[in-house]
Amino acid sequence: MDFQLLFTAFQALPAHARWPQQRQLHECLRQAIRSGNLVGGMRLPATRALAAELGVARNSVLYAYEQLATEGFIVATRRGSVVAPLAGRLVAVDAPAPPMPSARGSLSRRAQNMPLLPGAETAAAFAPGVPALGEFPVLRWRRLLDRAWASLRPADLNYANPAGEPALREAIAGHLRVARGALADAAQVFITDGTQGSLDLCARAFADAGDKVWIENPGYQGAVAAFRAAQLRAVGIVVDGEGMAPTASDWQRQRPRLVYTTPSHQYPVGSVMSLARRLALIDGARRAGALVIEDDYDSEFRHDGPPLACMQGLAPDAPVVYLGTFSKTLFPGLRIGFMVVPQALAPALALLLDRAAPRGRTAEQRALADFIVSGQFALHLRRMRRLYRQRRDALVAALASHLGDVATVHGGTAGMHLALRLHDARSDDVALSARLMARHGIMAPALSLHAVGLRAQPWRGFLLGYAQVPVEAIEPLVKKLASVVRN
Numbered sequence: 125m126d127f128q129l130l131f132t133a134f135q136a137l138p139a140h141a142r143w144p145q146q147r148q149l150h151e152c153l154r155q156a157i158r159s160g161n162l163v164g165g166m167r168l169p170a171t172r173a174l175a176a177e178l179g180v181a182r183n184s185v186l187y188a189y190e191q192l193a194t195e196g197f198i199v200a201t202r203r204g205s206v207v208a209p210l211a212g213r214l215v216a217v218d219a220p221a222p223p224m225p226s227a228r229g230s231l232s233r234r235a236q237n238m239p240l241l242p243g244a245e246t247a248a249a250f251a252p253g254v255p256a257l258g259e260f261p262v263l264r265w266r267r268l269l270d271r272a273w274a275s276l277r278p279a280d281l282n283y284a285n286p287a288g289e290p291a292l293r294e295a296i297a298g299h300l301r302v303a304r305g306a307l308a309d310a311a312q313v314f315i316t317d318g319t320q321g322s323l324d325l326c327a328r329a330f331a332d333a334g335d336k337v338w339i340e341n342p343g344y345q346g347a348v349a350a351f352r353a354a355q356l357r358a359v360g361i362v363v364d365g366e367g368m369a370p371t372a373s374d375w376q377r378q379r380p381r382l383v384y385t386t387p388s389h390q391y392p393v394g395s396v397m398s399l400a401r402r403l404a405l406i407d408g409a410r411r412a413g414a415l416v417i418e419d420d421y422d423s424e425f426r427h428d429g430p431p432l433a434c435m436q437g438l439a440p441d442a443p444v445v446y447l448g449t450f451s452k453t454l455f456p457g458l459r460i461g462f463m464v465v466p467q468a469l470a471p472a473l474a475l476l477l478d479r480a481a482p483r484g485r486t487a488e489q490r491a492l493a494d495f496i497v498s499g500q501f502a503l504h505l506r507r508m509r510r511l512y513r514q515r516r517d518a519l520v521a522a523l524a525s526h527l528g529d530v531a532t533v534h535g536g537t538a539g540m541h542l543a544l545r546l547h548d549a550r551s552d553d554v555a556l557s558a559r560l561m562a563r564h565g566i567m568a569p570a571l572s573l574h575a576v577g578l579r580a581q582p583w584r585g586f587l588l589g590y591a592q593v594p595v596e597a598i599e600p601l602v603k604k605l606a607s608v609v610r611n
């Protein structure tokens with residue numbers, strides 16, 4: 125081993141140039157051992173000889189050897205200082221990392237099977253699910269947060285109530301009774317980290333691995349992901365103009381444990397479930413011993429006609445778990461959602477959460493309760509409803525004039541997005557969607573990617589979220605969309 129070459133190369137690196145000589149030597153030898161250049165069992169030169177070879181003080185060599193011995197990299201033997209036999213096994217520390225398996229290959233098989241759709245975290249034009257973030261009353265929210273923090277006592281910094289802050293549960297129950305026709309009292313309301321958290325919890329608390337869960341086809345891939353992660357078997361149920369449309373044979377042959385549905389504004393195609401269907405679904409679920417999971421994600425925004433009451437409130441003991449979120453009404457980063465469970469299930473769920481789900485963010489929960497009770501929530505909803513209706517109108521008009529002959533709008537009556545279905549069922553909407561993003565920075569997720577199971581022809585077209593797109597930007601964007609679709 126040419127120690128002089130080794131040491132000169134080490135010293136030449138700018139990062140080491142200012143170090144004291146003894147530290148340079150210690151690090152240089154340590155790295156040589158860790159990288160396998162000095163192998164286990166190899167004898168190092170005597171201190172005096174090495175000092176002479178390198179032109180450094182003998183004390184520097186003594187210091188370096190002592191440090192290496194303390195760290196276990198070398199051992200003193202009768203033959204002199206020898207590289208520790210185990211040291212060679214540490215090679216991996218500095219060796220190049222072994223090649224990573226393909227992006228998802230290092231995850232569990234379950235995780236590899238989860239659907240990955242473009243994330244809503246981009247605020248690109250038409251990204252669905254993103255509210256008008258610039259319209260959120262940040263100043264008022266900060267004031268409420270300040271007030272909530274001022275109300276906290278030291279004990280409130282501990283784990284929070286696992287079911288959620290009592291004030292927030294109360295406020296949500298009150299709001300749902302008035303605005304959504306729900307039959308809910310605070311004891312049935314459980315605060316979660318958003319609908320995704322609620323879905324995970326439903327899958328774990330109300331079903332076992334291998335149980336069947338019905339999901340609308342096309343449907344919400346976030347739900348598919350949560351249910352697959354819990355090892356449930358997802359069964360796609362076709363959606364028509366009246367919402368999810370299970371057949372008698374579905375009830376017999378594909379008996380579900382859970383039925384996931386978005387009745388107020390079907391995701392992604394936007395149909396509104398008829399009253400007859402809602403009642404039939406509740407009845408079927410009751411007979412099958414199943415629970416309906418009603419995801420009411422954007423129902424606060426109904427543009428044409430009065431708001432529809434939720435399924436949960438249709439019967440006093442309906443087997444329905446209602447899911448709500450503040451991601452659409454306030455902002456997604458808040459990560460606060462809630463579930464309303466049937467009265468009979470509330471005590472058992474409370475017990476489960478008590479054992480298994482520590483909660484926190486008391487101040488945010490109190491601020492949110494204040495926001496609702498003080499009427500600011502209703503005010504914000506009214507403003508956003510007006511704004512989103514204008515944006516929806518502009519989008520529908522632009523789509524009619526630029527793409528009306530090749531595509532039809534579905535589901536624009538409520539919520540924050542609509543579905544644009546291409547008439548040509550062979551259209552490659554995935555490729556078109558990628559081209560829209562690459563050429564124009566427009567995010568228009570392909571409808572065909574929302575298929576659940578293979579039982580029906582996938583819808584071809586795009587999901588277009590309009591809540592965050594100013595009216596004046598809509599027509600120019602639709603022209604770009606049309607140019608890509610037509611070419």
Ligand SMILES: Cc1ncc(COP(=O)(O)O)c(C=O)c1O
Pocket residue numbers: 244252253317318319320321344346386391419421448449450451456460461
């Ligand atoms: C159908 C549906 N449910 C729920 C959500 C919101 O989920 P979260 O509360 O986890 O943000 C979305 C968001 O896009 C959605 O599309």
